[in-house]
Amino acid sequence: MTHTVGVLGATGAVGQRLIQLLDPHPDFEIEALTASSESAGKPYRKAAKWRISTPIPDSVAEITVAETDPDAIPDVDLLFSSLPSSVGERVESDFCEAGYVVSSNSSNQRMAEDVPLVIPEVNADHLGLLEVQRDSRGWDGAMVKNPNCSTITMVPTLKALDEFGLSRVHVATLQAVSGAGYSGVTSMEIIDNAIPHIGGEEEKMESESKKLLGSFDGAELAAHDATVSASCNRIPTLDGHLENVWAEFEAGATVEDAVEAMESYQGIDLPSSPDPLIRVFEEPERPQPRLDRERENGMQICAGGLRESETGIQYNCLAHNTLRGAAGASVLNGELLAKEGYL
Amino acid sequence: MTHTVGVLGATGAVGQRLIQLLDPHPDFEIEALTASSESAGKPYRKAAKWRISTPIPDSVAEITVAETDPDAIPDVDLLFSSLPSSVGERVESDFCEAGYVVSSNSSNQRMAEDVPLVIPEVNADHLGLLEVQRDSRGWDGAMVKNPNCSTITMVPTLKALDEFGLSRVHVATLQAVSGAGYSGVTSMEIIDNAIPHIGGEEEKMESESKKLLGSFDGAELAAHDATVSASCNRIPTLDGHLENVWAEFEAGATVEDAVEAMESYQGIDLPSSPDPLIRVFEEPERPQPRLDRERENGMQICAGGLRESETGIQYNCLAHNTLRGAAGASVLNGELLAKEGYL
Amino acid sequence: MTHTVGVLGATGAVGQRLIQLLDPHPDFEIEALTASSESAGKPYRKAAKWRISTPIPDSVAEITVAETDPDAIPDVDLLFSSLPSSVGERVESDFCEAGYVVSSNSSNQRMAEDVPLVIPEVNADHLGLLEVQRDSRGWDGAMVKNPNCSTITMVPTLKALDEFGLSRVHVATLQAVSGAGYSGVTSMEIIDNAIPHIGGEEEKMESESKKLLGSFDGAELAAHDATVSASCNRIPTLDGHLENVWAEFEAGATVEDAVEAMESYQGIDLPSSPDPLIRVFEEPERPQPRLDRERENGMQICAGGLRESETGIQYNCLAHNTLRGAAGASVLNGELLAKEGYL
Amino acid sequence: MTHTVGVLGATGAVGQRLIQLLDPHPDFEIEALTASSESAGKPYRKAAKWRISTPIPDSVAEITVAETDPDAIPDVDLLFSSLPSSVGERVESDFCEAGYVVSSNSSNQRMAEDVPLVIPEVNADHLGLLEVQRDSRGWDGAMVKNPNCSTITMVPTLKALDEFGLSRVHVATLQAVSGAGYSGVTSMEIIDNAIPHIGGEEEKMESESKKLLGSFDGAELAAHDATVSASCNRIPTLDGHLENVWAEFEAGATVEDAVEAMESYQGIDLPSSPDPLIRVFEEPERPQPRLDRERENGMQICAGGLRESETGIQYNCLAHNTLRGAAGASVLNGELLAKEGYL
Incomplete structure (x- = not known):
């Protein structure tokens, strides 16, 4: 069954990735695209500076871009949002109040206690928070968030090890420049360099991870009580976040245990979910961003280099930050909303 | 007072950096250069493919390269060695047995219990192990080692915090490609990529750090009992290793304590030692490899981003890997040997 | 109709690209793989360090690698050769003498007067030289060469304009590092740099272009009499050669004439030949290596920036150097040999 | 004798390079800095985001930044301008009318017939146009321009060969990203890529070169009648423009003639002018941006790869684009103005 969908913030980097994923999607059909007022009224092919190496899909090229306003768009079953968080903060709630179901990649409201922050393979059951949300906010619509790209890269492996x-x-983290948006990192900043700071990123990884790994009792969400400490770096790589993780456990775990746990963890089966969810490499020098970010349409989590450290298991993980870590994450949440009957 | 010196392995990447540092050095005068047998007999300017952007120094251009053999070189007060470790393992002892004092950057024998592994600002007193060494090996000469570049970047900050x-x-670690030697990392491997593994590097960081921070009672060296766990990565940066550190303490330490400890730690005063030893940045996005690796002739340790984590202090540090981390480290050890009367 | 094929030099960079293209090919079936004697006897998946981001094809993973010797391989209809030219010089003729038909990417013998140097869309008729070749060399087999990657990028556009x-x-030229092979350019040489010299490349572009654009009267090949002057540079790009061309003509040509000539030129229709052969961009900043090298499976020639200069037409062109410029070029020649009945 | 100077547009990339060069300059003393109105009133160290790896000079750190207005700055002998050309177009004339002598790097008015466009080593005599300028414009002040960075790289070699x-x-051209300003080229645009178009650059190279090489009879400037055709590319290099040149002559010239002409050409002797002006490499793979851009404080022109082509001489040249090609070019013109008595 096909659902009609729209993209809020369709001309940006993640917006383009959303269109790249939604165009061939078996269950979704794009009918609305919004952008800032300068772009509104233009056909999408003129409004967007298309920067993906595959051509702009025919299905969207001639769609007239609308303003990002509930009154300006046609009625669709589901909206994907890749708005800048400052804009999202302001208008996403307007759409939900107007009855739209929104799967959002924007960072605003991710930590609100009645907003489900979801990676379907990790915590699909948190979607139940939508009942709480509708009660508390009086919405006909609903808002689901996916976490930050650096969080998504790591959390599926932690869930498997939990x-x-x-x-x-x-x-x-060793994060790619695309995570900052098309113009976020200048070439003068990053060529022959690395930057050991990404504003707000460490806090996001710490709080979002604990929320994602937390438990929902049908009424309230309790964050996981593990401590999480992140150190985030930008490096001269285009796509793909690579992360070094040290995990400690209450029970002991051998490397074999950890590999087995990762390889067998699947979570849920949705159209865009890879199988297996986590690919574990034996070669210690893998995964690598350029070689492994495109696996399973950029949706697979890769892990490798598992080894025992004095206090637990140490390993590396990788995911494509604008596919699995952003646009693909929102699409997965959309698929979950469809499966659970919210559309 | 000037000492005559030689360089073993003078044509390689670290050998060239040694020459760059020794040429203008006030206390050392280069009189011998060795390389493999293909280079022996040629003037240095022909034997070496000079790859540093400043010109080859006149003082060495016409020196005839000798074979790496104690019988092949003139008598000099001090030898610097940047031999490949497989070669160093074989011949450095020959030079010491023949009476030469050797300050070596090669990784062989660093962990031998009668070989001092020294960063002068950190553990100059370990030089006392040379008496043990001469007793046990019957040498007239002596062998001092400096640690691995990634170890050197971090240990001065840990010493200050100890x-x-x-x-x-x-x-x-986010390590530069020059650390693997001139041809160690191909462009196809690293452009738009990162590699989460450097063979043997994590073990070196763990064992060398504990030896450097250990205590010497005049007879034996006891390693520090902190646990050290490293995760090493190669990134597309030319020079400068950047590292993310989490340090935990028996006593509590605030960020202010830690900054004060780093800024006030100096250790020892040698001609090539920077003042201050550690520069602490307030800006969270510093230090960065390209902007900060050249400070104080590439000899300063830079730190930044100090923040409290749940279990201690988290920060970033940086050093120029082929200057402070290799050639400059050997030169500092040579200066220490001179000061302590071993030449 | 399916032809059995083999790959000489199957473990190298171009050898892997050949396998990537031949595995899904409708008309060819891989039955033989050769490499140097260290690899011989191993299954291909162990002999090759597979470096392409798509996985190693199942169809070849278990093929036992043979030595590069006519007696060591099974009988196949066609051999593709990506041997180093020094090896190719020695053994390709042995295979031809033993009756094999060889489509070779190696640079040896490209300029021999009885060896057809072919880009099928440009000079398929030069294949007639094979009769001359068999007469003069007494071979049952046959040898066809494709030109150098930098030559292939430019010559289809020149043919269209001729x-x-x-x-x-x-x-x-602004050439990608992959053109030098996997280990040809070190990271220390090329990061934050460019190298204005590639040994022998300028001479190849000049002589090969004139041979490709020349005319064959059924007995002899006459080189084109245009003068060609090349300046070749290596830049920090992984794949895709970009070239700035100034072309002068006996007759006048406007930009519109030139665009029309390029867009309408097709040459020949073979399974791997793109349609159109040349894509002409209106945007002056295109083509760009990263955005345009993958078009039409990496086989399309891209052009752009056409403008009148005082003495002719100036433009830029681009092709994927290891696909259209090497492995794909050999496959196209194999398709031409099949079509013309040489298999 | 010391002259007081100011910098218009002091916070930008070229403005910072100007300060880096003027701070240690023997003849100039910085007394005024201007920037946009948001920066005005702040001390320079707060107004500028300092991005050069050497620290911000003490001599300027506490200077209060003024608005870019003749009434807002103290009286100084000479102003250097690195204003954006849109701003420069508007306000540089105001300063000249107010009596200031301006050495400007901005592209506006470079081709005006009464504005000298000068590289002191090439066409110092064109400064005589200032008399024409003062007559025609009624100015007490004066305006001198230096050309575009890509033009400066090539023209000294052409002058030597003329x-x-x-x-x-x-x-x-293979141009570095710093030429577009600090934020001019994003990392997403240029990593693993090249861009064969820089807006307006080719036209600048063509027209400016002919003006620089032209002759001044004391009243009028006649452009050189050579034809110049440029093709400009941006590559992933931080600093240093590399250029491939083909030069044709009325008389014949051998490679030896050309090398001799370049090596012996000096032009004029000013404090910041390198000696020799042009360094000619024998090694065909040099000059290279990273290895050679810093020679003689980034002020030397490097050439190499001289070879005969069918119609003349072909070679490569290189200069540091923000030093010799921008800030250093303005400083040289300031030195020429001082020497010729205009201050």
Whole structure:
């Protein structure tokens, strides 16, 4: 069954990735695209500076871009939002109040206690928070968020390992420039360089991870009680976030246990979910961003280099930050909303 | 007072950096250069493919390169060695047995219990191990080692913080390609990429750090009992290793304590030692490899981003890997040997 | 109709690209793979360090690699050769003498007067030289060469423009590192740099272009009499050669004439030949290596920036150097050999 | 004798390079800095985001930034301008009318017939146009321009070769990202890529070169009658423009003639002018941006790869685009103005 969908913030980097994923999607059909007022009224092909190496899809090229306003768009079953968070903060709620169901990649409201923050393979059951949300906000619509790209890269592996009683996590990230948007990192800043700071990123990784790994009792969400400490870096790589993780457990876990746990963890089966969810490499030098970011349409989580450290298991993980980590994450949440009957 | 010196392995990347540092050095005068047998007999300017952007120094251009053999070189007060470790393993001992004092950057024998592994600002007193070494090996000469470049970047900051009782360290490195030698990393491997593995590097960081921070009672060296866990990555940066460190302490330490400890730590005063030893940045996005690696002739340790984590202090540090981390480290050890009367 | 094929030099960079193209090919079936003697006897998946981001094809993973010797391989209809030219010089003739038909990417013998140097869309008729070759060499087999990657990028556009009487060409290249093989350019050489020299490349572009654009009267090949002057540079790009061309003509040609000539030129229709052969961009900043090298499976020639200069037409062109410029070029020649009945 | 100077547009990339060069300058003393109104009133160290790896000079750190207005700044002998050309177009004339002498790097008015466009080593005599300028414009002040960075890289070599009767030039450029300003090229645009178009650059190279090489009879400037055709590319290099040049002559010139002409050409002796002006490499793979851009404080022109082509001499040249090609070019013009008595 096909659902009609729209994209809020369709001309930006994640907006373009959303269109790239939604155009061939078996269950979704794009009928609305919004952008800022300068773009409104133009056909999409003129409004967007298309920067993906595959051509702009015919299905969207001639759609007239609308303003990002509930009154300006046609009625659709589902909206994907990749608005800048400052704009999202302001208008996403307007859409929900107007009855729209929104799957949003924007960082605003991710930590609100009645907003489900979801990676379907990790915590699909948190979607139940939507009942709480509708009660508290009086919405006909609904708002689901996916986490930050650096969080998504790591959390599926932590979920797989949580059977050993995750107690403490250290993570250092090597993040690609595309995560900052098309113009976020200048070439003068990053060529022959690295930047050991990404504003707000460490806090997001810490709080979002604990929320994602937390438990929902049907009424309230309790965050996981593991401590998470992140150190975030930008490096001269185009796509693909690579992360070094140290995980500690209440119970002991061998490398074999950890590999087995990762390889067998699947979570849920949705159209865009890869199988297996996590690919574990034996070669210690893998995964690598350029070689492994495109696996399974950029949706697979890759892990490798599992080794015992004095206090737990140490490993590396990788995901495509604008596919699995942003646009693909929103699409997965849209698929979950469809499966659970919210559309 | 001037000492005559030689360079073993003078044509390689670190050998060239040694020459760059020794040429203008006030206390050392280059009189011998060795390389492999293909280069022996040629003037240095022909034997070496000079790859540093400043011109080859006149003082060495016409020196005839000798074979790396104690019988092939003139008598000099001090030898610097940047031999490949497989070669160093074989011949450095020959030079020491023949009476030469060797300051070596090669990784062989660094962990031998009668070989001092020294960063002068950190553990100059370990030089006393040379008496043990001469007793046990019957040498007239002596062998001092400096640690691996990734170890050097971090250990001065840990030493400064050890006043709070260092108990546990996690470190993730973002290492420059020059650390693998001129041809160590191909462009196809690293452009638009990162590699989460450097063979043997994590073990070196862990064992060398504990030896450097250990205590010497005049007879034996006891390693520091902190646990150290490293995760090493190669990134597309030319020079400068950047590291994310989490340090835990027996006593508590605030960020202010830690900044004060780093800024006031100096260790020892040698001609090539920077003042201050550690520069601490307030800006969270610093230090950065390209902007900060050249400070104080590439000899300063830079730190920044100090913040409290749940279990200690988290920060970033940086050093120029082929200057402070290799050639400059050997030169500092040579200066220490001169000061302590070993030449 | 399916032909059995083999790959000489199957473990190298171009060898892997050949396998990537031949595995899904409708008309060819891989039955033999050769490499150096260290690899011989191993299954291909162990002999090759697979470096392409798509997985190693199942169809070849278990093929036992043979030595590069006519007696060591099974009988196949066609061999593709990506041997180093020094090896190719020695053994390709042995295979031809033993009756094999060889489509070779190696640079040896490209300029021999009885060896057809072919881009099927440009000079398919030169294949007639094979009769001359068999007469002069007494071979049952046959040897066809494709040109150098930098030559292939430019020559289809020159052929299209030759209707205006090409008289003189200046070309400057910006070449990707993959053209030098996996280990050809170190990261220390090329990051934050460019190298204005590639040994032998300018001479190849000049002589090969004139041979490709030349005319064959059934007995002898006459080189085109245009002058060609090349300036070749290596830049920090992974794949895709970009070239700036100035073309002068005996007759005048406007930009519109030139665009029309390029867009309408097709040459020949083979399974791997793109349609159109040449894509002409209106946007002056295109084509760009990263955005345009993958078009039409990496087989399309892209052009753009056409403008009148005082003495002719100036433009830019681009092709994927290891697909259209090497492995794909050999496959196209194999398709031409099949079509013309040589298999 | 010391002259007081100011910098218009002091916070931008070229403005910072100007300060880096003027701070240690023997003849100039910085007394005024201007920027946009948001920066005005702040001390320079707060107004500028300092991005050069050497620290911000003490001599300027506390200067209060003024608005870019003749009434807002103290009286100084000479102003250097690195204003955006749109702003420069508007306000540089105001300063000249108010009596200031301006050495400007901005592109506006470079081609005006009464504005000298000068590289002191090439056409110092064109400064005589200032008399024409003052007559026509009624100014007490004066305006001198330096050309575009890509033009400066090539023109000194062409001037040296003009003794053979320069008739025609083809030039392809490989330009560094710093030429577009700090934020001019995003990392997403240029990593693993190249862009064959820089807006307006080719026209600047063509027209400016002819003006620089032209002759001044004391009243009027006649442009050189050689044809110049440029093709401009941006590549992933931080600093240093590399250019491939083909030069044709009325008289013949051998490679030896050309090398001799370049090596012996000096032009004029000013404090910041390198000696020799042009360094000619024998090694065909040099000059290279990273290895050679810093020679002689970034002020030397490097050339190499001289070879005969069918119609003239072909070679490569290189200069540091923000030093020799921008800030250093303005400083040289300031030195020429001082020497010629205009201050």
